[in-house]
Amino acid sequence: MALWKNGAFVDDAWREIAEGEDPPPAGHVILPLDWWEQERDAFEGSNAPLGLRVAPGVPIERFARDINRFALIELVFPKFGDGRAFSMARLLRERHGFRGELRATGDVLIDQIQMMARCGFDTFQISDATTERLLRERGAPAYKRFYQPGATPEAPVDSRPWARRPG
Amino acid sequence: MYRYDEFDAAFVADRVSAFRDQVSRRLSGDMTEEQFRPHRLMNGLYLQLHAYMLRVAVPYGTLNARQMHKLAHIARVYDKGFGHFTTRQNIQYNWPALSDVPAILDELASVEMHAIQTSGNCIRNVTADHFAGAAADEIEDPRPYAEILRQWSSIHPEFTFLPRKFKIAVNGADWDRAAIQVHDIGYQIVRNEAGEVGFAVYVGGGLGRTPMIARKLRDFLPKADLLAYTQAIVRVYNLEGRRDNKYKARIKILVHEKGVDPMREAVEAEFAAASREFISLPASEIARIKSYFAPPALQARAACDAYEARRQTDPRFAAFAANNVHPHRVAGHGVVTISLKPIGGVPGDATAAQMDAVADLAARYGHDEIRVSHEQNLVLPHVALDDLPAIYDELAANGLATANAGLISDIIACPGLDYCALATARSIPIAQRISERFGEGERARDIGELKIKISGCINACGHHHVGHIGILGLERKGVETYQITLGGSGDETCSLGTLTGPGFSSEEVVDAIERIVNVYMSVRTDRSEDFLAAYRRVGMQPFKEALYETSKGADI
Numbered sequence: 001m002a003l004w005k006n007g008a009f010v011d012d013a014w015r016e017i018a019e020g021e022d023p024p025p026a027g028h029v030i031l032p033l034d035w036w037e038q039e040r041d042a043f044e045g046s047n048a049p050l051g052l053r054v055a056p057g058v059p060i061e062r063f064a065r066d067i068n069r070f071a072l073i074e075l076v077f078p079k080f081g082d083g084r085a086f087s088m089a090r091l092l093r094e095r096h097g098f099r100g101e102l103r104a105t106g107d108v109l110i111d112q113i114q115m116m117a118r119c120g121f122d123t124f125q126i127s128d129a130t131t132e133r134l135l136r137e138r139g140a141p142a143y144k145r146f147y148q149p150g151a152t153p154e155a156p157v158d159s160r161p162w163a164r165r166p167g
Numbered sequence: 168m169y170r171y172d173e174f175d176a177a178f179v180a181d182r183v184s185a186f187r188d189q190v191s192r193r194l195s196g197d198m199t200e201e202q203f204r205p206h207r208l209m210n211g212l213y214l215q216l217h218a219y220m221l222r223v224a225v226p227y228g229t230l231n232a233r234q235m236h237k238l239a240h241i242a243r244v245y246d247k248g249f250g251h252f253t254t255r256q257n258i259q260y261n262w263p264a265l266s267d268v269p270a271i272l273d274e275l276a277s278v279e280m281h282a283i284q285t286s287g288n289c290i291r292n293v294t295a296d297h298f299a300g301a302a303a304d305e306i307e308d309p310r311p312y313a314e315i316l317r318q319w320s321s322i323h324p325e326f327t328f329l330p331r332k333f334k335i336a337v338n339g340a341d342w343d344r345a346a347i348q349v350h351d352i353g354y355q356i357v358r359n360e361a362g363e364v365g366f367a368v369y370v371g372g373g374l375g376r377t378p379m380i381a382r383k384l385r386d387f388l389p390k391a392d393l394l395a396y397t398q399a400i401v402r403v404y405n406l407e408g409r410r411d412n413k414y415k416a417r418i419k420i421l422v423h424e425k426g427v428d429p430m431r432e433a434v435e436a437e438f439a440a441a442s443r444e445f446i447s448l449p450a451s452e453i454a455r456i457k458s459y460f461a462p463p464a465l466q467a468r469a470a471c472d473a474y475e476a477r478r479q480t481d482p483r484f485a486a487f488a489a490n491n492v493h494p495h496r497v498a499g500h501g502v503v504t505i506s507l508k509p510i511g512g513v514p515g516d517a518t519a520a521q522m523d524a525v526a527d528l529a530a531r532y533g534h535d536e537i538r539v540s541h542e543q544n545l546v547l548p549h550v551a552l553d554d555l556p557a558i559y560d561e562l563a564a565n566g567l568a569t570a571n572a573g574l575i576s577d578i579i580a581c582p583g584l585d586y587c588a589l590a591t592a593r594s595i596p597i598a599q600r601i602s603e604r605f606g607e608g609e610r611a612r613d614i615g616e617l618k619i620k621i622s623g624c625i626n627a628c629g630h631h632h633v634g635h636i637g638i639l640g641l642e643r644k645g646v647e648t649y650q651i652t653l654g655g656s657g658d659e660t661c662s663l664g665t666l667t668g669p670g671f672s673s674e675e676v677v678d679a680i681e682r683i684v685n686v687y688m689s690v691r692t693d694r695s696e697d698f699l700a701a702y703r704r705v706g707m708q709p710f711k712e713a714l715y716e717t718s719k720g721a722d723i
């Protein structure tokens with residue numbers, strides 16, 4: 001497991017909470033959504049930084065009111081072909097105004113990283129060995145022309161409202 | 168037609184160079200087949216029964232002569248000298264070597280073509296009426312909207328890993344030649360009461376194992392909202408579509424299980440909530456894209472002497488003119504269908520020489536336009552009738568003058584057991600034998616319009632559910648057996664065919680088709696009542712009787 005952020009591997013300040021474990025009061029832990037829903041009262045008044053882990057298929061409405069309580073939201077790609085978290089990321093950023101760290105985890109492969117970033121993810125937990133090796137060797141693919149507006153810094157190209165390039 | 172600018176060309180070039188790198192990693196063993204798979208699928212490369220198959224996108228079925236020459240060149244140099252035009256208006260090559268694929272993609276890019284998104288669970292090639300821009304019954308040319316959708320859906324960061332493939336079709340005429348009601352989204356160009364042009368929106372159609380006709384979500388969508396509304400539909404699908412079972416993953420199942428009203432509410436809510444900022448279409452931009460599709464300046468011609476003279480003296484030419492030429496919106500012109508269904512041939516196949524011949528004809532007589540139809544034929548959309556004799560002679564010299572467009576021998580057939588790894592039965596040989604039985608002559612013309620569609624397994628790539636006569640090849644105890652459905656239709660009167668009863672063996676099936684045709688000939692009021700109309704009037708019973716009672720009698 002290695003955490004990819006802004007074109008480099010970085011140390012991970014966060015820790016996933018294991019089943020049944022008590023969260024340390026200092027925070028920097030990622031809580032599963034079910035856990036959070038049961039224990040949210042215990043965090044009343046606490047400022048400890050918290051993360052939330054959300055499985056694909058969970059409607060964002062279920063935790064929308066708590067979004068600003070979280071410094072990090074982690075969305076799961078159980079298989080690279082399960083693309084639900086792409087839409088969830090866009091909704092979190094564009095509709096619900098989430099500004100914290102949006103983390104991709106699960107089957108995160110090299111060729112999806114730029115797409116994930118363009119949907120609003122900013123950190124990527126890499127468990128695939130080939131992806132990790134390729135990222136170390138050559139970094140993530142960085143295509144420079146898009147036919148849709150994305151969440152990374154981008155500039156319009158011409159009169160087409162949908163075309164973009166990095167900028 | 169649309170022309171790439173620098174941005175579009177560079178977009179494709181970037182993708183080709185990335186794929187070249189991936190292929191070399193695969194060939195060097197640095198990548199396993201499993202790791203390579205998503206990359207090759209992004210680039211239209213399938214692993215078939217005997218070899219790789221490369222599917223090249225022909226956006227909304229429109230090609231110019233230069234592109235068709237290039238397709239011929241690729242067939243000649245990198246394949247076995249032919250290509251196969253598909254029911255998705257694309258072309259497939261069945262024998263490319265993996266190591267050649269990057270070079271093929273470079274060749275394609277040099278004529279503004281690619282293979283992006285011709286496979287995988289993404290938004291596939293957007294299809295449109297193959298008579299677009301030429302037919303007399305058109306409200307507006309659908310292709311500018313198909314092009315806008317094509318661009319916006321290319322490597323879409325949110326929608327490249329959908330539950331399943333996603334197909335969009337756009338039709339601009341009263342007659343639905345694009346079969347929009349059997350697509351995931353069908354856009355029908357309509358005029359509302361205020362006289363504005365927009366789209367009726369259909370969603371959740373599809374064939375395959377669970378055939379369904381699309382449901383209407385909207386009577387009228389303003390043009391400006393085309394992308395925003397498409398985004399809303401695809402987003403609801405991406406979030407809610409089933410991912411637990413590949414055969415229940417298309418949007419049609421979501422619409423069916425959720426119900427059309429809740430589906431509409433979900434889409435409308437998503438549409439209302441989403442920002443329009445970047446995907447609302449300004450009228451100026453629609454006009455700019457439309458200008459690429461401006462029709463050629465054709466002069467109306469009152470008299471067509473050369474055409475008439477040949478028609479009077481040459482019955483074969485007259486038959487071709489009657490069957491394969493559709494009225495053009497400009498007098499004295501026609502829309503010419505070039506049948507890729509020679510009698511006894513493989514539906515949709517064209518040799519390199521034939522592709523070159525069609526390209527030359529388009530350049531010389533056809534304002535540089537060629538279309539691929541979802542019925543696996545080619546079309547010259549803008550032809551002066553007085554040029555038709557010369558065109559006909561050239562087609563005939565290349566084995567392309569089969570006068571059977573829309574007739575019983577103009578059969579759609581999927582590749583079936585001859586190529587496809589999923590097939591349960593052969594489909595091409597059945598098509599060949601039916602075509603030989605009925606031909607293109609007097610008898611076929613007397614039978615009139617009749618669409619036969621054949622699939623080699625329940626995945627229904629041959630669209631048999633919407634054939635006037637549909638044939639589905641199955642395997643029962645190691646033997647091929649063919650089920651027959653009647654009364655399907657993919658046009659604006661869309662309907663799914665009804666099963667006649669037990670299936671027929673490969674030996675029996677052509678006789679069974681003949682019996683069905685004989686019933687039709689005996690019940691029709693006159694020649695103007697085509698097969699579908701007659702079937703809809705008299706129902707299944709007389710066909711059933713002829714099929715099963717006679718065969719019982721024969722068995723005793």
Ligand code: SF4
Pocket residue numbers: 581582583584587588589590591622623624625626627628629
């Ligand atoms: S219908 Fe079946 S046999 Fe025919 S091409 Fe599709 S998957 Fe293959």
